[in-house]
Amino acid sequence: MAASGTQGTGVQHMAPLTFHHRRSGRGRTAGAIMLIVMLAGCARPVHTQPDGQVSICGRTVHTGAMVPVVQHLAADAPAEPQPAAPxxxxxxxxxxxNQLQYVRLTDSCKAGAVxxxxxxxSARLGITFPAADGRPAGIGLLVTHPVTVHAWSGGHDLGSAGLN
Structure with missing residues (x-):
């Protein structure tokens, strides 16, 4: 911004600088795609942030310098029946x-999963991210040997994820 002068109050007012340049059609398309991708990412209930945080359903943990990855469940074929208890x-x-592997279990923060x-x-439970109903919407595990995480909600198979 460039200064445009001062008034008697000692407050300096700034006038915006403008830059005019031509963009190719490809540049505008790429820019629009990036904007759509960024906005779609903002609508997701899971956030991974470069400053080392994981936020799921309003609960945030700090992972230090590590950029955490939140894995999502993949659909099972065929679907498996829901167990009686977790x-x-x-x-x-x-x-x-910073040593945990994070898994998002549900797409909503209203209802968690079995x-x-x-x-x-082969793992230890480090953290649970509860949904509004108290069941987990996400978990963080310290994995010592390969495990399979599986989730159900309302009797429906949500899928599974393998962790190493």
């Missing part, structure tokens, strides 16, 4: 969020 690994006494981690002895 199967989760034992919790970690004191969690270091979740299983198989085998449960």
């Amino acid at each position: 199967v989760l690994p034992s919790p970690i006494d004191e969690s270091s969020y 979740v299983t981690v198989e085998p449960p002895g």
Whole structure:
């Protein structure tokens, strides 16, 4: 911005600088695509941020310098029946969020999921991101050996994710 003068109050007013340049049709298209991708990313309930944070359903954890990845479930074929109860690994006494692998279980923060981690002895539960109904919408696991995370909501198979 460029200064345009001062008034008697000592406040300096700034006039905007403008830049005029020609953009090719390809440049405008690429710019529009980037804007759509950025806006679509803002609408998702999961955020991974370069400053080392994971936010799911209003709960945020800081992972330090690590840029966390939140994995999503892949649809199962064929769908599996919902278990009577969740199967989760034992919790970690004191969690270091930069060592966890994060999984988003549901697309909504209204209803969480019944979740299983198989085998449960191959991971430890570091954090749960609860939905409004108290069930997890996301989890963070410290994985020691390969596990499969599986989730159901309302009796519907939401899918699974393999973690190493």
